[in-house]
Amino acid sequence: MAHKAGFVSIIGYPNVGKSTLMNALVGERLSIITPKAQTTRHRIMGILSGEDFQIVYSDTPGIIKPHYLLHRSMMSAVMVSLSDADVILLVTEIDTPFSNEQILDKFESSDIPLIVVINKVDLSTEKIVKQSIERWKMQFPSAEVIPVSALHTFNLGKLLDLIIDQLPEAPEYYPKDELSDRSERFFVSEIIREKILMQFGEEIPYSCEVIIDSFKEEENLSRIEATIYVSRESQKAILLGKQGKAIKKLGMEARKEIEAFLDKHIFLGLTIKVEKNWRENERLLKRFGYMTDKEN
Numbered sequence: 043m044a045h046k047a048g049f050v051s052i053i054g055y056p057n058v059g060k061s062t063l064m065n066a067l068v069g070e071r072l073s074i075i076t077p078k079a080q081t082t083r084h085r086i087m088g089i090l091s092g093e094d095f096q097i098v099y100s101d102t103p104g105i106i107k108p109h110y111l112l113h114r115s116m117m118s119a120v121m122v123s124l125s126d127a128d129v130i131l132l133v134t135e136i137d138t139p140f141s142n143e144q145i146l147d148k149f150e151s152s153d154i155p156l157i158v159v160i161n162k163v164d165l166s167t168e169k170i171v172k173q174s175i176e177r178w179k180m181q182f183p184s185a186e187v188i189p190v191s192a193l194h195t196f197n198l199g200k201l202l203d204l205i206i207d208q209l210p211e212a213p214e215y216y217p218k219d220e221l222s223d224r225s226e227r228f229f230v231s232e233i234i235r236e237k238i239l240m241q242f243g244e245e246i247p248y249s250c251e252v253i254i255d256s257f258k259e260e261e262n263l264s265r266i267e268a269t270i271y272v273s274r275e276s277q278k279a280i281l282l283g284k285q286g287k288a289i290k291k292l293g294m295e296a297r298k299e300i301e302a303f304l305d306k307h308i309f310l311g312l313t314i315k316v317e318k319n320w321r322e323n324e325r326l327l328k329r330f331g332y333m334t335d336k337e338n
């Protein structure tokens with residue numbers, strides 16, 4: 043059989059389970075997952091290779107109305123991912139209709155195969171799932187519609203078959219043992235950001251960015267220094283907590299997870315800095331790795 047390969051863009055509203063789905067399809071924890079919207083800020087590739095196929099998934103930020111320059115960069119990550127795609131996975135939940143006009147226009151003006159993935163069917167009944175499938179087929183008559191549960195890996199084998207069916211014949215794009223185009227540094231900063239999302243409420247998670255300042259391999263451990271940027275002094279105080287308790291807890295949780303991910307001991311040094319309104323600042327967004335040519 044000829045070798046098939048291609049790019050598969052995973053898009054949808056926030057929190058529908060795009061990152062959970064990509065991780066389940068690739069079989070590795072690449073994208074961070076939390077119950078909060080806007081967890082994913084960048085396009086993150088996850089690569090699945092078989093003997094006669096290679097799928098390069100792009101997990102993308104949830105589709106939202108942009109309020110900040112940061113959001114605009116997040117939305118252009120979605121649009122770029124769509125324009126390179128060989129197959130599009132539109133991830134939805136049972137009863138959320140999809141009505142983003144910019145994306146619907148993009149579907150109309152291209153003939154990229156579309157698969158509507160109805161996720162979280164574990165939360166629903168068979169009857170409701172059936173009705174939902176019919177509704178999606180009405181909206182997208184030429185699309186495949188498939189119910190799954192990314193969390194419980196239900197129906198993912200069938201989804202994989204549908205994807206491979208739609209891939210063009212092509213040689214592999216990446217070495218077959220590669221899992222992502224992102225570096226360990228990137229994943230480490232994402233794990234720290236995930237712990238911030240989990241530990242702090244309100245506006246804190248949305249106001250933070252994590253930058254790895256240095257990542258040094260020593261004999262028995264990796265020494266990682268990271269800076270957490272926040273938008274205001276008051277946020278810095280919350281992150282620090284009383285007598286530095288909050289940041290200490292954050293550091294411990296992040297270190298455990300990073301050690302599991304890298305499979306080695308690490309030292310993690312965390313510093314907090316205030317950069318006023320970084321989400322609106324083009325220069326800082328560039329420095330933080332947004333709005334680069336690679337992504338936009």
Ligand SMILES: Nc1nc2c(ncn2[C@@H]2O[C@H](COP(=O)(O)OP(=O)(O)O)[C@@H](O)[C@H]2O)c(=O)[nH]1
Pocket residue numbers: 054055056057058059060061062063074075076077078079080081082104161162163164165190191192193194
């Ligand atoms: N019950 C259930 N929850 C899910 C499923 N897939 C994802 N979730 C949860 O939905 C939330 C958002 O998931 P995430 O992958 O970060 O969504 P994203 O914003 O679309 O990337 C998390 O709390 C996940 O655990 C599923 O199949 N069933």
Ligand SMILES: [Mg+2]
Pocket residue numbers: 060061062073074075081082101102103104
């Ligand atoms: Mg996500």
